[in-house]
Amino acid sequence: MPASLRHRLHETFVRWALRVRPPEPAPIILTQRRVYVLPTRAGLAYATALGVILLGAMNYNLSLGHALVFLLAGLGIITILHTFRNLVLISIRPSRCEPVFAGGLAQFDVVLENQRSDARTCLRLSVDDVPVEIDIGPRASTVATMNVRTARRGWLPMPRLTIETTWPLGLVRAWSYAGPNLNCLVYPTPAVKAPPLPWSSHSTRGSTKDGRGADDFSGLRNHQAADPPRHVAWKAVARQQDGPLLTKLFTGAAAQQLWLDWDALPDIVDTEQRLSVLARWMIDADAAGLAWGLRMPGIRLVPGSGQAQLAGGLRALALHDHGAR
Amino acid sequence: MARAKRPVSRRQAWWLLATALAASAPLTPHLPLWLTLGTATAFAWRAALTWRQWHLPPRWLLVILVMAGTVGVFLQYRTILGRTPGVALLVVFLALKLLELRAARDAVATALVCYFLVLGQFLFTQTIPTAMLACITILITTATLLAASDDRPNPRQQLGRAGLMLAQALPFMLLLFVLFPRVQGPLWGIPQDRFSAVSGLSDTMSPGSIAQLSQSDAIAFRVRFKGDVPPQSQLYWRGPVMPSFDGRSWRVTQILGAYPQVPYAAAGTPVDYEVTLEPHGKYWLFALEMPGTLPPESALTSDYQPIARQAVRNRIRYTQRAWPDAIAGGNEAPNMLRNALALPKDGNPRIRAISAGWRAQYGDDGAAILIAAENLFLKQLLIYTLNPPLLGPDIVDEFLFDTKRGFCEHFAASFVFALRAAGVPARVVAGYQGGEINPVDGYLVVRQYDAHAWAEAWIAGRGWVRIDPTAISAPSRINSNFTAAVPAGEALPFLARGDLAWLRELRYRLDAVTNGWNQWVLGYNPQRQRDFLASVGLNEPDWRNMTAVLSVLCGMVMLGLTAWILRNRLRVDPALVAWRRFTARLSRHGIAWQAWEGPLAFAQRAGMQAPVHARAIAEIAALYARLRYGPAPQPGDLSQFKAKIAAFKP
Numbered sequence: 002m003p004a005s006l007r008h009r010l011h012e013t014f015v016r017w018a019l020r021v022r023p024p025e026p027a028p029i030i031l032t033q034r035r036v037y038v039l040p041t042r043a044g045l046a047y048a049t050a051l052g053v054i055l056l057g058a059m060n061y062n063l064s065l066g067h068a069l070v071f072l073l074a075g076l077g078i079i080t081i082l083h084t085f086r087n088l089v090l091i092s093i094r095p096s097r098c099e100p101v102f103a104g105g106l107a108q109f110d111v112v113l114e115n116q117r118s119d120a121r122t123c124l125r126l127s128v129d130d131v132p133v134e135i136d137i138g139p140r141a142s143t144v145a146t147m148n149v150r151t152a153r154r155g156w157l158p159m160p161r162l163t164i165e166t167t168w169p170l171g172l173v174r175a176w177s178y179a180g181p182n183l184n185c186l187v188y189p190t191p192a193v194k195a196p197p198l199p200w201s202s203h204s205t206r207g208s209t210k211d212g213r214g215a216d217d218f219s220g221l222r223n224h225q226a227a228d229p230p231r232h233v234a235w236k237a238v239a240r241q242q243d244g245p246l247l248t249k250l251f252t253g254a255a256a257q258q259l260w261l262d263w264d265a266l267p268d269i270v271d272t273e274q275r276l277s278v279l280a281r282w283m284i285d286a287d288a289a290g291l292a293w294g295l296r297m298p299g300i301r302l303v304p305g306s307g308q309a310q311l312a313g314g315l316r317a318l319a320l321h322d323h324g325a326r
Numbered sequence: 327m328a329r330a331k332r333p334v335s336r337r338q339a340w341w342l343l344a345t346a347l348a349a350s351a352p353l354t355p356h357l358p359l360w361l362t363l364g365t366a367t368a369f370a371w372r373a374a375l376t377w378r379q380w381h382l383p384p385r386w387l388l389v390i391l392v393m394a395g396t397v398g399v400f401l402q403y404r405t406i407l408g409r410t411p412g413v414a415l416l417v418v419f420l421a422l423k424l425l426e427l428r429a430a431r432d433a434v435a436t437a438l439v440c441y442f443l444v445l446g447q448f449l450f451t452q453t454i455p456t457a458m459l460a461c462i463t464i465l466i467t468t469a470t471l472l473a474a475s476d477d478r479p480n481p482r483q484q485l486g487r488a489g490l491m492l493a494q495a496l497p498f499m500l501l502l503f504v505l506f507p508r509v510q511g512p513l514w515g516i517p518q519d520r521f522s523a524v525s526g527l528s529d530t531m532s533p534g535s536i537a538q539l540s541q542s543d544a545i546a547f548r549v550r551f552k553g554d555v556p557p558q559s560q561l562y563w564r565g566p567v568m569p570s571f572d573g574r575s576w577r578v579t580q581i582l583g584a585y586p587q588v589p590y591a592a593a594g595t596p597v598d599y600e601v602t603l604e605p606h607g608k609y610w611l612f613a614l615e616m617p618g619t620l621p622p623e624s625a626l627t628s629d630y631q632p633i634a635r636q637a638v639r640n641r642i643r644y645t646q647r648a649w650p651d652a653i654a655g656g657n658e659a660p661n662m663l664r665n666a667l668a669l670p671k672d673g674n675p676r677i678r679a680i681s682a683g684w685r686a687q688y689g690d691d692g693a694a695i696l697i698a699a700e701n702l703f704l705k706q707l708l709i710y711t712l713n714p715p716l717l718g719p720d721i722v723d724e725f726l727f728d729t730k731r732g733f734c735e736h737f738a739a740s741f742v743f744a745l746r747a748a749g750v751p752a753r754v755v756a757g758y759q760g761g762e763i764n765p766v767d768g769y770l771v772v773r774q775y776d777a778h779a780w781a782e783a784w785i786a787g788r789g790w791v792r793i794d795p796t797a798i799s800a801p802s803r804i805n806s807n808f809t810a811a812v813p814a815g816e817a818l819p820f821l822a823r824g825d826l827a828w829l830r831e832l833r834y835r836l837d838a839v840t841n842g843w844n845q846w847v848l849g850y851n852p853q854r855q856r857d858f859l860a861s862v863g864l865n866e867p868d869w870r871n872m873t874a875v876l877s878v879l880c881g882m883v884m885l886g887l888t889a890w891i892l893r894n895r896l897r898v899d900p901a902l903v904a905w906r907r908f909t910a911r912l913s914r915h916g917i918a919w920q921a922w923e924g925p926l927a928f929a930q931r932a933g934m935q936a937p938v939h940a941r942a943i944a945e946i947a948a949l950y951a952r953l954r955y956g957p958a959p960q961p962g963d964l965s966q967f968k969a970k971i972a973a974f975k976p
Contacts, residue, residue: 043434050438054445061409062511062640064848065448065457069464071502073441075495076468078884082891083491123476140899169487170468171434171475 015161015178023161023180028092028114031164031177036089038081044172047077080170087121087166088175091137095159095183096144100315102280106148107185109159114142123168128160151187154276154319159183188315191284192277198285199265221247232290259286259304261314263297276318283318287311297321334427337477339376341470341484342436343369346424348463349440350417356450357414358402364395368421375425383425391422413446433474440467452848454840465489497883505859505876507869508852526606527565527756527777532575533721536756537712537733542774545604546758547612548841549770552598556614558760559804560650562780562792563612563772565757567629569662573670574721576739576754582609582633583625588618590789594651602643602844609633612757612772614648615792621646628662629753630654630790643849655789658751663784666751674722674743681747692750692785696793699744703798706730708737710800734796734803738779741795751784755792759804766838901953901964908946908971912936915976925951939976946970 018037040048051070058066096110109128115121115137125132128147137143151157165176221234224246234247261282266275279297286293287306293314294304300317302310334342347369354362375382395418396406403411420439426432444460444467468488469481479487526546528535547563568576596618603611611624611632620626621644623635634642655662680702688694706726714732717724722740725732732740738754745752759778761770780794797804850858859867864875909919909928917932929947933940949967952960 043431046434046438050441054442056513057445058448059509060511060513061449062851063445063448063452064850065452065460066445067506067508068457068499068503068847069441069444069448069460071499071506072464072492072495074502075498076491078498079491079494079887082888086891168475169491170471171430172471 019161019178019180024158024182025180027094027182029094029179029181030092031089031179033085033089036085036175036177038085038173038175041167041172041174044077044174047073047172051077076170077172081173083169084166084173084175087168088124088164088177090117091115091121091124091164093162093164093179093181095181098159098183098185100186100188100312100319101151102188103151103154103190105151107151107157107187109147109149109181109183109185110144111147111159111162111181111183112142112144113137113164116140122166124164124166127163127165149185151185154187154189154273155323156320157185157187159185186316186319188319189273189276189280191281192274193281195278195281195285196266198259198282198289198291199262221249224248230290259291259293261286261293261295272322276321280315280318283311283314332430334430334433335477336376336379338430338433338470338473339372339427341466341473341477342424342427342433343372343376345437345440345463345467345470346372346420348466349443350420352447352456352459352463353413353417353443353450356410357417360398361395361402361414361417364398365417365421368425372424382428385426388422388426391425392418395419395422409446409449413443413449416442416446430474434471437467437471437474440470454843465492468492494887497887498880501876501879501883503850504855505872505879507872508850508855510852526608526774527610529566529568529578529608530575531568531577531735531739531754531756531779533714533717533735533739534733536735536777536779537714539777540712540733540775544774545837546606546772546774546776547601547603548844549602549761549772550600550768551770552600555763555770556597556650558806559797561760561770562615562778562794563758563761564615564617564631564755565610565612567627567631567753567755567782569629569665569668569753571669571739571743573673573719579665580631581628584628585626585630586620588620588626590616590649590652590654590656592618592649593653594649597648597650598645599648600643600645602641602841602849603638604641605639607637607639609635609637611638611644613646614650616649616652616654618647618649618652619645641844641848643845643854653789655784656787658784658789663751666753666784667746667749669743669746674720674747676720676723676727677740677744678747681744681749684748690749690786692783693788695745695748695750696783696785696791699741699748700793700795700798702726702744703737703741703795706799708732708799710734710737710796710803735779737795737799738781741781741793742783745781745783753782755780755782759794764834764838764841766834767841769838769841771837771841899954901950901967904968904971905950905954908950908974911974911976912943925954936976939974942970942974946974 018035051073054066054073055070057063058070092114094112094114096112098107098109101107111126113121113124113126113135118139120139121137123134123136125134126145126147127133128149131148133145133147135143135145147159147162149157149160159181162179162181163176164179165174167174221237224233232249234249237247261279263275263279266278270278279295283293283295287310290306292304292306293310295302295314295317297317298321300321302314302317350365371383374380396415399411399414399418400406402414405411406415416439420436420443423432423436423439427436440463444463447456447460447463465485465488468491469484472479472484472488527539566578567580568578570577570579597614599614601612611621611634613632616630617626617632620632621634624632624644625635626632684695684698688698703726707730708726709731710733711731712733714725714736715729717729721736722743725736725740735754742752742754756777756779758772758776759780760776761772763770778796780792780796782790782792785791794804846854856867859872864871905925912932913919915936917935919928923931925947929944932943936943946967949963949970953963953967
């Protein structure tokens, strides 16, 4: 069978087998209707071996040989039930997914819950090729982290999850599909080579270029977690013993008024590159502890600093024009 | 299949070694010594590999070893087909496969070979101990398969789970065993392996040959009578008939399959019985004198011995009818009578002289000569013994007149000689006499030490008449049993000694169990299956309705097991139920519990929101945390927890 046809048939089967169009509402419970069971390669070998043993037992009129075959056949049937039981009625809930830069690994966390009083053993979860193997204790839940390599910015829905098990004997494989409602925000990849932060042109408009520069000290205030460490007034802290950390404030307008402007880049730079450069600038500005604002088509972010500002800015970049794509 | 390529872990390697050991150890008595030693070496090597975590031996070395093993097996048996060479080859492969455990797939293959070797065990013996040993092997092999999937549980857990799964498989095994339509083998030609020598009667009789058998307590056959058991003195189990005498040995010369039907007419009260014959490698079927019917696939020889078409190499069962008073050979063929008169030209002059005297006195009156011969044996005061002295060339004269000590073959041979010398056709009949009723199951057990020889004389008008010369001198041999007749102090087989009552009782029980096993487990063949199914009400059982019943019953077991396995014991923790009631009560007052919130964090927050109840909430939360997440909740905690929640009125 050609690979493409096989792939298409498989996809058709999965769409049918999933029964609900993904994303599915949480919690997803793997009911018996959506758990499938087929023998593995080892299971087929086992069945063949049983056939041969049966022939031998018949040929030599071995009553105990018959008993052996029948016991092993019973074991084969039992293992179907055990494997099925190992998977059925697990409930899956989407947990969370931290944003990542395109090209990085998106980590989808799903919570698998086992409401039964015996453990689920050796479950294999896969969205791509590399499976994750987990156990769930009795009446417990486990978080499984599924890694997916990202390629493009924007929202990345969690790919279809295949959850399977061959426990206990490895002769039978039970599996099911799930499409948890979980999306990963993928930021544009920060440009490796970007122009320096746009201090000049209109991003520094209104600054007082009076020779004291941007770092004019204007006063102190209590330290906040988001303040860059290099602005801590170490001397002042050293003077007053056991006092709170103080942050130096500066009057330089540029320090508070760095504008990252969509239009600051030449016209030949295309959208994705523009987004990449802006992402790089944001990261650099944040690392430098600068307050920055963003101006791009349809979005204006007032200057600010810290994690929330960075996240908001990157999110704006990630979702730029996203609906049209 | 990424999993199949995962390397075999150390634990899995130990499991595989254990299962290989369990599968091959019971076979050692049946395999050549070099193979056992080689296998032991391979196992030790495997243990060292696992212990020291050495590298696996290179492929080329294993290929060489496999070829060497195959050649060794071929040189040993001159073939690699057949059951013993086949089992030997499997052992070779198993031992070498252990040195080649690279991936989980190899582990599964090894386990399958072990299952095959269990079948190999059954090719040699199928006794109850063998079956028990096989159960252990299957248990370990199944645990190994479990470990191949998940090697984290400890051996006890693995064995426990394997035991549980096998126990769940038992109902299927029983149903399939009883109802799976049986086919009478062989399906194809069984390679004629060397048939190991089995003790039993042979087709020649010389002084000492039957006495040798008296040292064996092996079972020859078992008999179940349909009606009353005939008296012990009537239990003559006819075996090979020996008309030809060369001066020392008596031999079988018979026309096989002379009569497809019994040639004589029924007479007397028939005795119906069923024989379960142990394999003895010959064609003979033993039957009570005189055989009235013939088992299927058998015929009667010219001297009325039932024989089977094929050598008896498996335990077989046949029903029989005996006519104790039948007149056999009323008009016997002249050449048969001539053969029954043949004697060597010379030797044994003394008995020849006495016989010539009878001949002169009674002429052709065979019956009178018979009485004269019996009187001679009675007068000589012969002694029945297991250890007769060695005899010279004139064995009859020396026995009758000099040593006067002999075993049944001496008695029978001398008696027939005397009759022939007097012109009365006579022959030696070998077989078994008597047997022992097992009071536990009512079967008559005939053992090798019941082997016996007696005489048969042809009297005009009466046909062949049985005379047991041993009975003349040692009537207790015939009336009670062999042990009673043997003088005290002579060595007897262990089971023939009757001095320990409890031992005897134990022996009866053991033998009844073995017999039940033989009859119902090992002897469950197509015939017995049909009889059994008909007796439980399945009319005219054929493969169709057997399969139908089988499917229905298996389906029912499957349903039952599915219900049991999928039973969703969603017994919610009572602590959780009470906690939910508590949080619901709080949420009515605007303090909602968030699912992500731990009980203690929630208590802190709720306490801030409702400071009046802070203390009660904190206590309840602490109890809940201990009940749900604590290492060992106290027994009183739950009731206290419930009481506190019941009392909590925000």
